[in-house]
Amino acid sequence: MPMITIDNVSKWYNPTFQVLKNCTTSVDKGEVVVVCGPSGSGKSTLIKTVNALEPVQEGTITVDGLSVTTMKKDLPKLRSRVGMVFQHFELFPHLRIVENLCLGQTKVLGRSEDSARAKAMKMLERVGLTAHAEKYPGQLSGGQQQRVAIARALVMDPICMLFDEPTSALDPEMINEVLDVMVELAKEGMTMMVVTHEMGFAKKVANRVIFMDAGEIVEDAQKDDFFGSPRSERAQQFLSKILAH
Amino acid sequence: MFSDFDFNVIWRSLPYLFEQGMTFTLTLTVIATIGGLILGTFVALMRLSSNVALSTFAASYVNLMRSLPLVLVIFLFYFLMPYIGQWIMRADQPVQVGAYSSTIITFTLFEAAYFSEIMRAGIQSIPRGQVMAGYAIGLNYREVMRHVVLPQAFRNMLPVIFTQTIVLFQDTSLVYVLSITDFLGAASKVAQRDGRLTEMYLFAAVVYFTICFTASFFVKRLQKRISIIR
Numbered sequence A: 001m002p003m004i005t006i007d008n009v010s011k012w013y014n015p016t017f018q019v020l021k022n023c024t025t026s027v028d029k030g031e032v033v034v035v036c037g038p039s040g041s042g043k044s045t046l047i048k049t050v051n052a053l054e055p056v057q058e059g060t061i062t063v064d065g066l067s068v069t070t071m072k073k074d075l076p077k078l079r080s081r082v083g084m085v086f087q088h089f090e091l092f093p094h095l096r097i098v099e100n101l102c103l104g105q106t107k108v109l110g111r112s113e114d115s116a117r118a119k120a121m122k123m124l125e126r127v128g129l130t131a132h133a134e135k136y137p138g139q140l141s142g143g144q145q146q147r148v149a150i151a152r153a154l155v156m157d158p159i160c161m162l163f164d165e166p167t168s169a170l171d172p173e174m175i176n177e178v179l180d181v182m183v184e185l186a187k188e189g190m191t192m193m194v195v196t197h198e199m200g201f202a203k204k205v206a207n208r209v210i211f212m213d214a215g216e217i218v219e220d221a222q223k224d225d226f227f228g229s230p231r232s233e234r235a236q237q238f239l240s241k242i243l244a245h
Numbered sequence B: 001m002f003s004d005f006d007f008n009v010i011w012r013s014l015p016y017l018f019e020q021g022m023t024f025t026l027t028l029t030v031i032a033t034i035g036g037l038i039l040g041t042f043v044a045l046m047r048l049s050s051n052v053a054l055s056t057f058a059a060s061y062v063n064l065m066r067s068l069p070l071v072l073v074i075f076l077f078y079f080l081m082p083y084i085g086q087w088i089m090r091a092d093q094p095v096q097v098g099a100y101s102s103t104i105i106t107f108t109l110f111e112a113a114y115f116s117e118i119m120r121a122g123i124q125s126i127p128r129g130q131v132m133a134g135y136a137i138g139l140n141y142r143e144v145m146r147h148v149v150l151p152q153a154f155r156n157m158l159p160v161i162f163t164q165t166i167v168l169f170q171d172t173s174l175v176y177v178l179s180i181t182d183f184l185g186a187a188s189k190v191a192q193r194d195g196r197l198t199e200m201y202l203f204a205a206v207v208y209f210t211i212c213f214t215a216s217f218f219v220k221r222l223q224k225r226i227s228i229i230r
Helices: A043-049 A075-080 A097-107 A113-126 A142-154 A172-187 A199-205 A223-228 A233-242 B007-048 B052-067 B070-089 B099-124 B128-136 B141-178 B183-194 B197-226
Strands: A002-014 A017-028 A032-036 A058-063 A082-085 A160-164 A191-195 A208-213 A216-222
Touching: A002 A043, A002 A191, A017 A043, A017 A058, A017 A191, A017 A216, A032 A043, A032 A199, A043 A160, A043 A191, A075 A082, A075 B128, A082 A142, A082 B128, A097 A113, A097 A142, A097 B141, A113 A142, A142 A172, A172 A191, A172 A199, A199 A223, A208 A223, A208 A233, A216 A223, A216 A233, B007 B052, B007 B099, B007 B141, B007 B183, B007 B197, B052 B099, B070 B099, B070 B141, B099 B141, B128 B141, B141 B183, B141 B197, B183 B197
Parallel strands: A032 A191, A032 A208, A082 A160, A160 A191
Antiparallel strands: A002 A017, A002 A058, A208 A216
16 A cells, blocks of 8 residues: 555746656555655655645645645644655754754644653664753764754654655765664665665665656666666666766 | 043033933933834835735835935934824824934834844744754644744844844934934033033043943853854
8 A cells, every 4th residue: 555645746946947747656655765866856856745845736645645735734744744854954953952852742743741852862762862862953963963853753653754865965974874774764664765866775775766857757666677777768877877886 | 631631520410411311322222122123023024925015115115224324314204204294194284293203213213124134134044944844843834933943043133133232322322413412412512511522522432332342242142152053
């Protein structure tokens, strides 16, 4: 059963510039789908349409059977069930780490301060950052901040997770600590949609790979098919460039 | 030069300088700051509004105010206000506003333009990603503003607001053009009357410097204390 369905989605930034062209795909429960493609191909935009951070003009998107594209009033509630991790972490710099993890729990899920804190500490332990609970985001390294950002999404008990280039803003030595957490999540059966250039990660944990170019889904294939014998020429070129070294 | 320096004239005029002069200077500063902040917030929200008419009106207002010297605005309002009043109230004769009220209205309107720009910059300085992150964890527009955008914007703009208030405190001395007795005006009057220009103007300078320098010092300390670690 699909957790996320994207059906014939098109989006224009202005009447002349189309960023998404009739995109159709789906992500099953427990599936890990990697979205890749050259910059400007619309992959970040596509993943942001799933929790309606980017509105679309045409097509429908559902998450867990609920239509995201027509929903208005309950949108915040739906978003709280879809975890999102951003390229630039986007932790709230004026709040302590633990407060970052509690904000959504108390304001959106209505949890008490105590239970939110307990949950926050549990998640921090999971990403190995308990010692930093009382610090501010600016005092942590990029890799640590991104792990906090993952924990901030996890405390909401999401039914699926979206990752928008979670490692592209990181120094090379910090990429693995973030990928490790993501691999762990994938193994536990979390439904994940991941925009990334980390082909090692894709090979290791992805079930499917979606290749985008110029706003179109050019290829949507099982991982082994995609890496073994990509059908489209554009995907072949992309792979040869990205896997050259 | 200082051999015939008469400290006594300062001492004698202290009650007049502070009870009359400084009281007015501070009153004007406080009223124009509070009024300017309230009005400025509305102007900033109008300017950020998606309604073109509102944002154009706000932008024109801000640009007009910022393009005119304050002295000119003080004069213009003083001379125009009676006629504007007459027009609004449809009276037969120009409405007498008086230098005092005219000054307070002018400074409030003038400062509103500056404060609105500070507020607008403060709100816009928060990256779009922060707003997205707020929405992504399920907050609604009001909650995102209240818990994510405004706390950060406020920290960014508070020192600038205080600095603008210090500038305003100095600018209030411009009311001399309407012969109002502010602190500098009071010092000036004593200086002319007693022929003690050096003493009185030096003393006024020391007072202005002490107040503004101390205030700036505290603004800097405040800035350090509330600034966000990035």
